[in-house]
Amino acid sequence: MPTSYQIGLTGKIIAPDLYIAVALSGSSQHMTGCSGAKNIVAINKDPEANIFREARFGVVGDWKAVLPAFTDKVKALLAE
Numbered sequence: 001m002p003t004s005y006q007i008g009l010t011g012k013i014i015a016p017d018l019y020i021a022v023a024l025s026g027s028s029q030h031m032t033g034c035s036g037a038k039n040i041v042a043i044n045k046d047p048e049a050n051i052f053r054e055a056r057f058g059v060v061g062d063w064k065a066v067l068p069a070f071t072d073k074v075k076a077l078l079a080e
């Protein structure tokens with residue numbers, strides 16, 4: 001991917017209210033760009049991944065299973 005898509009040391013520095021980190025290890029170069037986020041939600045299959053040290057909420061699992069369940073729940077809440 002071009003650096004314009006990258007978050008981090010060589011990419012953009014962002015500070016959103018919510019940052020959903022899907023299958024990101026949480027490298028220091030990446031976290032430089034997003035550690036200002038108010039809430040980091042991490043999905044990673046490796047319970048030892050560094051991203052869980054930075055995240056407010058985390059799910060240990062395969063994103064292919066977790067992400068559809070998450071979006072289904074959000075859609076259901078929005079429909080209420």
Ligand SMILES: Cc1cc2nc3c(=O)[nH]c(=O)nc-3n(C[C@H](O)[C@H](O)[C@H](O)COP(=O)(O)OP(=O)(O)OC[C@H]3O[C@@H](n4cnc5c(N)ncnc54)[C@H](O)[C@@H]3O)c2cc1C
Nearest residue numbers: 007008009010011023024025027029030044045046062063
């Ligand atoms: C000078 C320099 C500058 C850099 N600048 C940047 C930068 O600006 N931004 C940046 O991002 N990186 C930068 N990097 C690269 C950085 O060091 C890391 O290599 C990179 O951030 C790792 O990206 P990643 O987390 O996507 O991949 P990986 O470190 O490979 O991590 C992948 C993660 O995904 C998890 N995973 C894999 N499959 C699944 C699955 N199916 N479900 C759930 N989890 C899964 C794994 O457990 C793993 O933790 C830079 C490096 C250098 C040397």
